[in-house]
Amino acid sequence: MPARRAVVIGGGISGLASAALLARDGFSVTVLEQRKQLGGRAGSWERDGFRFDTGPSWYLMPDVFDHFFRLLGTSADAELDLVELDPGYRVYSEGHDEPIDLRADREANIALFESIEPGAGKKMRKYLASAEDTYDMAVRRFLYTSFQDLRTLAAPDVLRRLPKLARLLIEPLSTFAESAVRDRRLWQVLGYPAVFLGTSPYAAPSMYHLMSHLDLADGVLYPKGGITAVIAAVERVARREGAKIIAGAKVERILVEDGHVTGVVHRDRRGVQHTAPADLVVSAADLRHTELQLLDKEHRTYPAAHWAKRDPGPSAVLVYLGVDGPVPGLLHHTLVFTEDWKANFGAIFGADRHVPDPASIYVCAPSETDPTVAPPGASNLFLLVPIPADPSIGKGGIDGAGDYEVERIADRAIDVVAERAGVPDLRDRIRVRRTIGPRDFADDYNAWNGSMLGPAHTLKQSAFFREKNASTKVDGLYYAGASTIPGIGLPMCLISAEVLLKRIHGDTTTEPLPTPLPTGATV
Missing domain, CATH: 3.50.50.60 (FAD/NAD(P)-binding domain)
Known part of the structure; x- marks a missing residue:
């Protein structure tokens, strides 16, 4: 047959x-x-010896x-050559000169939180224990199911957690994170994973505090190549x-x-x-x-x-830069956060959606870990600026040839990264540049409204x-x-x-x- x-x-x-x-x-x-x-x-x-994950x-x-x-x-x-990143990532917060480096070890991160906010270490131990428990339950009950038969969710481990689950579904991540920390920088570390979910910490259910188990306890790996x-x-x-x-x-x-x-x-x-x-x-x-x-x-x-x-989730302007020389203020993963997150996320996800300025930025510098992604002595940088899902913002291009608004957003992001990383001549050292905008996501991937990830969680x-x-x-x-x-x-x-x-x-x-x-x- x-x-x-x-x-x-x-x-x-x-x-x-x-x-x-x-x-x-x-x-x-x-x-x-x-x-x-x-x-x-x-x-x-790839271009001129630089290879970028897009x-x-x-x-x-x-x-x-x-x-x-x-x-x-x-x-x-x-199948893969995996290496552990330690520190896992760096965070720059507007209003603070020194960055925070998050480690590959749970206890080290608990100690870090305590050193910044006395009393936060004990609360973080409880927060991360909850994150681990919620992650384990999600894997057992919610991630690997088609939800064809909802009776399967009435398992004893789920029923025992019903009061907690009710709170985690109703309360936003932003509020839940505030139960563990007050320092804005630490609160942002707990809230930023919402972006991985295509949404805002003010809209993501606090069920997703489980994400903190992944980066603060499990650590961050990198596949060579x-x-x-x-x-x-x-x-x-x-x-x-x-x-x-x-x-x-x-x-x-x-x-x-x-x-x-x-x-x-x-x-x-x-x-x-x-x-x-x-x-x-x-x-x-x-x-x-x-x-x-x-x-x-x-x-x-x-x-x-x-x-x-439905909500298509955010889009982004992506910027790929091949840079002469090192960029010492960056790690493999670096996050640059604005001070006013309500305004930042409100611009992206609120009723009046527009490009935030200033904007929070994610930077990946894989050449810090992997010498194969850039020529010797050069740096490979990937910048991501979350923006509303709106194809009218435009397309990107090579060497500044993208639509005006996309290139403007890219220029602004490059300047912010240069300032925070302490590299004032970053623009002058750019050898390769390419941008991608919401219209590219729509045209290349048939993405709804030019969304970069998919429907928001x-x-x-x-x-x-x-x-x-x-x-x-x-x-x-x-x-x-x-x-x-x-x-x-x-x-x-x-x-x-x-x-x-x-x-x-x-x-x-x-x-x-x-x-x-x-x-x-x-x-």
Whole structure:
């Protein structure tokens, strides 16, 4: 009997991971990626000896990556060269001259908090214990489930925590963090992970204080070669399992007959149209784009009216800089925070959305750890400025050729980093420059409103409130990636591939699958 045919739309990490798991499960899998390069937002760009990760740059939740590889009979250690960053990252806060360096050790960070705010150490010990407990429960009950059967959530460990869970769902992260620290700098360290979730600490449920366990207790790792190496590893295991991957294949339509998916229409790089027959289709592309552009109206689970009530999350201006000489005030990861966070986040997420100025900035300097990403003696810098999801802000370009507003935001960010890092001649030392704006996210990735991450993790867009991973209108049509459960970020996208497999099998359990998966199982 021939293997069932599966077509995966999108060659980002969730699409590649879905292809690997489906191929191991016995499907004949074809991945269709519209761009020439795999990885989606987690891409790569090279010029004049500099190599930049074009998107994600933090390697958090290492257990999720290792579990994924173990499902496929290997491990993160076998596929990646991981190094621990210590300090994990640096924080500059407006109004304070000296930065704070967060370490790779939980006890060292507790001592750091105590040294800045007497009494905060004891409170942080309790805060991080809660973060670890909440993270462990999330992995057991909320991240690896399709939420098909909500009765599975009524497990004894969840029921025991109901009063705490109620508070964590209702109270915003900003308020919860204030229970542990008062010093603004420390409060910002506890609140900034909300940006990883595509939202504000004033809107993210305090359930997400679990993120502090990841960076303050678990530590931050770096895969040598950058996130590009992670994408290459996931692609490698997908091909090893037998998945066929086609780049330059722009999907135009998902075919449906009698309520069941039958294939995907796409065009190759020459513009020639093809039809890929399928018994099962997984869209790892932006879910709004999938629903509104690739499906006929009668086949849409999430029509236009649905998205009018949802939040696409923030966009960003990204700046890639190849710089002559060192930038000594920066670590591998550096955060530059404004003093007035309410104004900063209000500009990005509030009713009157506009580009914040001043803006908080994230800087990645991977050349501090990895000499392969820049020529000898030079520095590789990646700047990220969160802004509202609004394609009208414009596109980026090379050597200042982007739209005016994008380049203005980039110039402002470069000047702020130069001041905080103590490098007044930073602009003069720039050898390579490229920017990316919201319009690029919309054009290159079909991202809703030019969002850089995906739908925000507000309460109404988290866990079982988030868009599910299977169509209710078309049999055999499934979803993976940042737009669906469990959410945004590289680890969540890996988990989404596993939740997809569980959904296909009707597996309503909440815990990660046993490793390794059997080969060639039948569905």
